[in-house]
Amino acid sequence: MVTSTTTYVIEVSGRIPAALAGELDTFDQHADDATTVLTGPIVDPAALYGLLARLESFGVALVSIRPAPNTMEVH
Numbered sequence: 001m002v003t004s005t006t007t008y009v010i011e012v013s014g015r016i017p018a019a020l021a022g023e024l025d026t027f028d029q030h031a032d033d034a035t036t037v038l039t040g041p042i043v044d045p046a047a048l049y050g051l052l053a054r055l056e057s058f059g060v061a062l063v064s065i066r067p068a069p070n071t072m073e074v075h
Helices: 017-026 044-058
Strands: 002-013 027-029 035-042 062-067
Touching: 002 044, 017 044, 035 044, 044 062
Parallel strands: none
Antiparallel strands: 002 035, 002 062, 027 035
């Protein structure tokens, strides 16, 4: 079976709550005073929508989301 993974860059407003940050251990997390940038693999659209719903359930506001350039991997 061939699956593809795309690395996404997800920017959110503020900091990720500690209760959620532990769930995002496959993502690099870089925070400053205003935003947090998450960079990591997403295996399919359903996983992406699930992550966005999880962020929303914690009240985390999405600023931007984009695939990282040249990051599609086929396994």
